[in-house]
Amino acid sequence: MREGSVALVRREDYLAPTHWIRGVDLTFELEGHKTLVISRLQVEPNPERAGEALRLDGEDIVLTRVLVNGESVSFRFEAGQLVLDKLPAEPFALEIRNTCAPEKNTQLSGLYTSGGNFFTQCEAQGFRRITYFLDRPDVMSVYRVTLRADARAFPVLLSNGNLVEQGTLENGRHYAVWSDPHPKPSYLFALVAGNLVCREQKIRARSGRDHLLQVYVRAGDLEKTEHAMNSLIASVAWDEARFGLSLDLERFMIVAVSDFNMGAMENKGLNIFNTKFVLANPATATDIDFGNVEAVVGHEYFHNWTGNRITCRDWFQLSLKEGLTVYRDQEFSQDMAGEASARAVKRIEDVRQLRQIQFVEDAGPMAHPVRPDSYQAIDNFYTATVYEKGAEVVRMxxxxxxxxxxxxxxxxxxxxHDGQAVTCDDFAQAIADANPGSALATRLDGFKRWYSQSGTPRLQATSHFDAEAGTFTLTLSQSALPSPGQPVKQAFVIPVAVGLVGRDGRALALQLEGEAPSGDTERVLVLDTERQTFVFTGLTGLDGVPVPSLLRGFSAPVVLDWTAADEQLLTLLAHDSDAFNRWEAGQRLALDRMLQALRGEQPVALDAALAGALRAVLDEPTLDAAFKELVLTLPSEAYVAERLAESGQAVDPQRIHAVREGLRAELARQLQPQWEAAWAAHGDTGGYRPDALGAGRRALANQALHMLVLQSVASGDAAWPGRAYQRVKDASNMTDRLGALSALVQAHHPLAEPALAHFHALFRGEALVIDKWFTLQALACEHEGRVFERIRALAGHADFTLRNPNRARSLLMAMTQNPAAFHRGDGAGYAFWSAQVLAIDPINPQLASRLARALDRWRALAEPLRAAAQAAIERVAAHPDLSPDTREIVTRALAD
Structure with missing residues (x-):
């Protein structure tokens, strides 16, 4: 079938390949303008599809020769594939010679050059840009790779697996031969050739085997790799301890490249990373950067088993590897954080990200199940739904x-399934079969709806307390709105972790009707129908009505509809033993006030009750600093917009911005003494260590500085802006320096301009830091149109380019994440966006399609924004040469 001008691929149409490729022997004669690729394949016909032609994928490559068992054969091209008919019925040898042009490959998919070095990116369908192949994940082969290149220009030659041979050749060239003993699909192939330096570490695993760990970077960046290496060592140890999974190669390599569409890639034994997720030292990287390096290194290493040893049967099963591995990296990061409060902070941060990105995706035209049913461009389905919601499914x-x-x-x-390409169903079945009689095993068919149904379920909760009988009755029900292609949903299986909090703050023991007392203060209830009622007993002698603590730890990716009184939320904020719900109560209280102001029910105000509760949080000495920072951070403008859209109200980003900023100003004014105390306690963080405790102290200190500068601007006091400016100049680490600069920029203080100039001059040679400089300005608090005009001017800055994905994202993606700057009443933001999408698309379709997602939710906007956004999307869609990636996005956005 076709949708528009691009073929529609359907999951239900899956067929096993006509042939299997058991062995792959690749030789590369590496030259930037034209690389020769010689591919020798051991091919085995699939008896289930006997007699069918072999169709090999290829794109932007030049074929020079095809041999079968050493003899030339006839071939033809059809629908972009190389087609070979009348092939032997028994296994045969296929040799293909072709060339590709790495220097011209601006898509950064396949074999390309960056900084004069060679790199590859083959997921999802990049291998076909290197040579003709069955470029699909269920064709798993053993690879042997020979790399030949100029020894002076490319002293480092790397590929998957183990190094088995290397030596010199004539004319100043050299070679290296790599062998990977583990079968893998083509998307996991990798090669790197270049002038790189390396940090090495030998380790001995629990299994008793010795391994060599290596991190390769360009010269000058080696001292920024210590944290990445430490994270890799920790990942190896954690996977052995937590899941009994050992490193299965002699060595494990990470290579950093500055031109990369993704964060990183888990190629077997040779992970290629965006520099953003490798390079980190205190002078150039923030606490967030250090955390991201640890998480991404862990994620890609964990793929060695969950994605590489067992991979996807087809791309519809992408969450089989990504959702599971995100869950694993989240668990790893929580374990690395240490104490319970730091673990809770990590969980809150993950959920906040899920709500701000994935929930929005679920509510828009790109909504799709965790396991999609169809796609036009697979690159468009590397989404928060597949990754983050997929991780929540595994967590459930x-x-x-x-x-x-x-x-x-x-x-x-x-x-x-080791060594196989399988499905999401295979994974779920294994977990259930290992736990017969469990809540999962007895409800497996219903649970699998998380894979097949799109959209975010809504969980409704009502309760009744009978003081005389000592019973607390909790009724849970669920519903799900229609989404593209799925007008009606069946009930999900929803685990709901609950507790009861007394008015005195005591956690109450939970005893379900008909059960013996256990003393447990938390239970996981399972809602598997549209409506169920649960009765807790033994609750006599209480002073007042207990407060339910629902969906503890965010036990399911749902929207909780629970009409809670302020008194109940204030009780949870003050006393709930579940840190997530304690934070959630504060968010609900702040959100309610913003929504009331947006609906015109009351002016923007921080009332005494909420101010007192937040003041108590800041004053409480036992609370972790990072947790305080999260509680005192207001819900984002994007999150507020989605809550408005859910209720059917048109979204006015300018109005939301004004309301949120008004409440933030009140927070700065009314809690000024507490902010000053927080600064005094945490402003001097001492020597830098990238641990959870230090990061929490720096986060709270920077939040306090933001609030104090904001209040100073309002009152005309110059002291705090002066302190912030001094901190920009003399901070001992990037977290504090960037935090101070952000405080000035967000407040639009006159000292922001010299501070920005000083920062740029200090770090002009550090690409990743200059990315932060662009992003900081693009995310500034909008005021009188200044921020958008600055963004438009920065697009012409000498340091800005659309060809480097990191740099393009640093300004353009950041702009789309600043609602008040992007959603302008005159439509200028949308016009600028459409021009940038069209400029990027012929260079890098993957990057363009991601930028195109910014207006997925245009229908929720108030007029005249809605009409202006529609016109901008139509302007992009009307371009005749749009890539399939971008065309799918804008076509779906415009569809009724």
Whole structure:
């Protein structure tokens, strides 16, 4: 079928390949303008599809020769594929010679050059830009790779697996031969050739095997790789301890490149990373950067088993590897954080990200199931739904079977499927089969709806307390709105972790009707129908009505509809033992005030009750600084917009911005003594260490500085802006320096301009830091149109380019994440956006399609923004040479 001008691929149409490729021997004669690729394949016909032609994928490559068993054969091209008919019925040898042009490859997919070095990116369909192949994940082959290049220009030659041979050649060239003993699909192939330096570390695993860990970077960046190496060592140790999974190669390599569409890529044994997720030292990287390096290094390493040893049967199963591995990297980061409060902070940050990105995706035209049913461009489905919501689906499985049960399920999964390409159903079945009688096993068919149904379910909760009988009745029900292609949804299986909090703050023991007392203060209820009622007993002698603490730890990716009184939320904010729900109560209280102001029910105000509760949080000495910072951060403008859209109200980003800024100003004014105390306690963080404790102190100190500068601007006091400016000049680490600069920029203080100039001059040679400089200005608090005009001017800055994805994202993606700057009443933001999408698309379709997602939710906007946004999308859609990636996005956005 076709949708528009691009072929529509359907999951239901899956067929096993006509042939299997058991062995791959590749030789590369590396030259930037024209690289020769010689591919020798051991091909085995699939008896289930006997007699069918072999169709090999290829794109932007020049074919020079095709041999079967050493003899030339006839071939033809059809629909972009190389087609070979009348092939032997038994296994045969296929040799293909072709050339590609890495220096001209601006898409950064396939084999390309960056900074004069060679790199590859083959996921999802980049291998076909290197040579003709069955470029699909269920064709798993053993690879042997020979690289030949100029020894002086490219002293480092790397590929997957183990180095088995190297030596010199004539004419100043040299070679290296790599062999990967583990079968893998073509998307996991990688090569790197260049002038790079390396940090090495030998380790001995629990298995007793010795391994060599290596991190390769360009000269000058080596001293920024210590944290990446430490993160890799920690990842190896964690996966052995938590899941019994050991490194299975002699060495494991990470290579950093500045031109990269993704964050990183898990190629077997040779992970290629965006420099953003490798390079970090205190002078150039923030606490967030250090955390991201640890998480991404962990993520890609964990793919070695969940994605590489067991991979996807087809791209519809992408969450099989990505959702599971995101869950694993989240668990890793929580374990690395240490104490319970730091773990809770990490969980809150993950949920906040899910709500701001994935929930929005679920509500828009690009809504799709965790396991999609169709696609036009697979690159468009590397989404928050596949990754983050997929991780929540795995987390729910772990909740339903328990930690030990989940480990047993993982063990069974590897025992059954190691070396195979499988499906999401295979994974879920393994977890259930390892836990017979569990809440997952008995509801597996219903649970799988998380994979097949799109949209965010809504969980409704009502309760009744009978003081005389000592019973608390909780009724849970669920609903799901229609989404593209799915007008009606069946009930999900939703694990709901609950607790009860007394008015005195005490956690109450939970005893379901008909059960013996256990003393437990938390239970996981399972809602698997549209409506269920649960009765807790033994609640006599209480002073007042208990407050339910619902969806603890965010036990399911749902929107909770619970009409809570301020008194109940204030009780949870002050006393709930579940840190997530304590934070959530504060967010609900602030959100309610903003929504009331937006609906015209009351002016923007920080009332005494909420101010007192937040003041108490800041004053409480036992609370972690990072947790305080999260509680005192207001819900984002994007999150407020989605809550308005849910209720059917048109979204006015300018009005939302004004309301949020008004409440933030009140927070700065009314809590000024507490902000000053927080600064005094945490402003001097001492020597830099990238640990959770230090990061929390710096986060709260920077938040306090923001508030104090904001209040100073309002009162005319010059002291705090002066302190911030001095901190920009003499801070001992990037977190504090950038935090101070941000305080001045967000407040539009006159000292912001000299501070920005000083920062740029200090770091003009540090590409990743200059990215921060662009982003900081693009995310500034909008005021009288200044921020958008600055963004437009920065697009012409000498340091700005659309060809480097990091730099383009640093300004343009950041602009789209600044609602008040982007959604202008005159439509200028949309016109600028459409021009940038069209400028990027012929250079890098993946990057263009991601930028195109910025207006997915245009229908929720108030007029005249809605009409202006529609016109901008139509302007992009009308371009005759739009890439399939970008065309799919804008076509779906415009569809009724």
């Amino acid at each position: 499985m772990a909740t339903l079977v328990g930690r030990a049960g989940f480990r047993a399920g993982m063990d069974l999964y590897f025992a059954r």
